[in-house]
Amino acid sequence: MKILVVGSGGREHALAWKLAQSDRVQLVYVAPGNGGTARDARLVNVDITDPAALADFVVAEHIALTLVGPEAPLAAGIVNLFRARGLKVFGPTREAAQLESSKDYAKAFMQRHGIPTAKYQTFSDAAQAHAYIDANGAPIVIKADGLAAGKGVVVAMSLEEAHRAVDDMLSDNRFGDAGARIVIEEFLAGEEASFIVMCDGRNVLALATSQDHKRLKDHDQGPNTGGMGAYSPAPIVTPSMHARVMREIITPTIQGMARDGIPYTGFLYAGLMIDAAGNPRTLEFNCRMGDPETQPIMARLKSDFVSVLEHACNGTLDAVSLEWDRRTAVGVVMAAGGYPDSPQKGDLIDGIPPETPECVTFHAGTVLANGALQTAGGRVLCVVGLGDSVKMAQKQAYDTVEKIHFNGAQYRRDIGWRGLKQ
């Protein structure tokens, strides 16, 4: 069968790489894909991004199943469009994707269904927002309501920073419509984890746990980014924590969506904050897999992912149990110079070694131009190493990272550090 993966990042490369390993797959198309998916003989890039044109392509090529990677096409309703045309697709509808595309929707949903999250209020009036901040004090967190490519959250450690964030979002309109409303919420302290599941509207299948590294620099310093690396599993999510998150957060979310008349299908990613006493709270929902979490997670998945997706599309996820590589996977992002503010493009990349059972390099912001691989975006590559411990997985990843060269490359040297404590 043929499969289509929509997107162009490291997440989509990892998903397509895993799908292409299935004996049942003839070809995996990636739209639009990147330099890495262009180079892989089992993958074919398709230069189409318009959802209606993609649906035409799926029909013309007899593609059996479509998997949508990023949030933007999901929030724009690509799943609604594909389903209306009778095409098999895995992802949430536009309505269900509001769990990510509107912070206000997600917060009101969590409050209504008793799902643990930070206390909050929503504002479109700047004076009221400023007054709320003065009444509640700092630290406090300001979030643009709409999609802002990971840049719409300000964790303000001082009142001044909080007030400035309100002015930026509401008065200066820095995020356009996405920032016309803001959510102001209580600051939560603790350790974060990424908890990602697949849903078919009714049944839930948890994927392996993981932890992202959002700050640009070692020791969680520097500006926030889309994610500088991730590893799986995350030791903080012990079996009892796993059960508790399923019981208190995931199950009530899926049941709540069904009760609200918006059955949830697709990946659901709960960003968790686990406090010192071991209480998990939801920081946010994403309606897709994480990037870079997908890269170490896919590197550990042993089950045939195509069969899993078929069950997910057919509403039979209860028949699936996943098999995972027992090793730890550490994914190190290599970002372009100038990332995250103004990433440099067009630098030649060399030294990427062939994949081994211990290490695989996924591409994100790369392009193949006249046979030469060049940087073309902020996060360029994600090198995933596998090993029997976090330390051994780190060694595999970093030995490879050191062989890869492009001008201005930036990467963290401590991916997985929280896992070393154990």
Ligand code: AMP
């Ligand atoms: P989000 O896009 O909502 O995940 O927020 C981005 C990052 O901001 C999260 O990964 C956290 O590190 C941080 N963050 C978001 N909400 C809170 C909160 N209520 N308290 C503390 N940190 C937060």
Ligand code: GLY
């Ligand atoms: N790695 C965080 C995200 O995908 O949102």
